[in-house]
Amino acid sequence: MTFTLILLRHGNSEWNTKNLFTGWVDVDLSDQGRAEARRAGELIAESGVLPDIQYTSVLKRAIHTANIALEVADRDWIDVKRSWRLNERHYGALQGKDKAQTLAEYGQEQFMTWRRSFDVPPPPLDDDSEFSQAHDPRYAGLGADLPRTESLKLVIDRMLPYWESDIKPDLTTGKTVLVTAHGNSLRALVKHLDGISDADIAELNIPTGIPLVYELGDDFMPTKPAVYLDPEAAAAGAAAVAAQGKK
Numbered sequence: 001m002t003f004t005l006i007l008l009r010h011g012n013s014e015w016n017t018k019n020l021f022t023g024w025v026d027v028d029l030s031d032q033g034r035a036e037a038r039r040a041g042e043l044i045a046e047s048g049v050l051p052d053i054q055y056t057s058v059l060k061r062a063i064h065t066a067n068i069a070l071e072v073a074d075r076d077w078i079d080v081k082r083s084w085r086l087n088e089r090h091y092g093a094l095q096g097k098d099k100a101q102t103l104a105e106y107g108q109e110q111f112m113t114w115r116r117s118f119d120v121p122p123p124p125l126d127d128d129s130e131f132s133q134a135h136d137p138r139y140a141g142l143g144a145d146l147p148r149t150e151s152l153k154l155v156i157d158r159m160l161p162y163w164e165s166d167i168k169p170d171l172t173t174g175k176t177v178l179v180t181a182h183g184n185s186l187r188a189l190v191k192h193l194d195g196i197s198d199a200d201i202a203e204l205n206i207p208t209g210i211p212l213v214y215e216l217g218d219d220f221m222p223t224k225p226a227v228y229l230d231p232e233a234a235a236a237g238a239a240a241v242a243a244q245g246k247k
């Protein structure tokens with residue numbers, strides 16, 4: 001028995017366009033992002049790999065990407081489940097900061113440690129910051145689970161229990177599952193699925209708006225390498241993410 005999982009990073013957001021660290025700040029898609037979401041829907045429809053259930057984070061850039069893509073693919077009627085556990089990595093005190101300015105201020109090594117190291121979180125974000133989620137009603141029930149900063153390791157720690165408790169059981173019923181989430185929450189899931197080491201995950205960047213299709217075996221691990229539905233655009237998109245901060 002094999003299972004089908006589609007991963008989709010949200011389209012370009014208003015803060016991707018401005019080159020700002022985003023994390024849990026709930027910014028919307030840019031016009032480019034909405035176009036990428038439509039293209040994702042076309043790619044899904046053309047591939048014939050049609051989702052039966054969709055998962056998203058609780059952030060609107062992922063929710064809107066899924067809505068647009070599924071409408072284009074004529075699958076906007078499928079069930080939806082949302083969880084904060086699929087949110088972007090909480091970027092701590094970097095949320096709202098300009099990536100290029102941060103690189104210039106702190107230097108390449110510190111910048112890359114914050115962005116891509118496995119287990120070094122940025123400094124925590126103050127609850128009084130305009131970019132804090134401490135008083136956001138959607139997280140009212142989280143209590144001590146509400147992060148003030150996260151490393152990729154901490155994202156894995158909060159995301160994998162949800163993979164086990166919700167996503168895997170839906171896959172087990174034979175449903176094709178679409179997970180629409182974020183650069184770093186998807187890096188966390190891809191690290192798990194592809195068995196990428198703590199060191200090598202630094203090199204992995206996920207492009208916006210291009211569906212990535214996995215075939216999983218009985219052990220819920222890939223039976224073969226995952227495939228981007230537009231490999232050329234995916235390579236260019238991943239390179240653009242890697243270069244952020246340099247402009």
Ligand SMILES: O=C(O)[C@@H](CO)OP(=O)(O)O
Pocket residue numbers: 016020021022023024088089091115183184241244
């Ligand atoms: O700012 C962010 O939240 C993320 C994704 O856009 O950025 P990065 O790729 O630098 O981890």
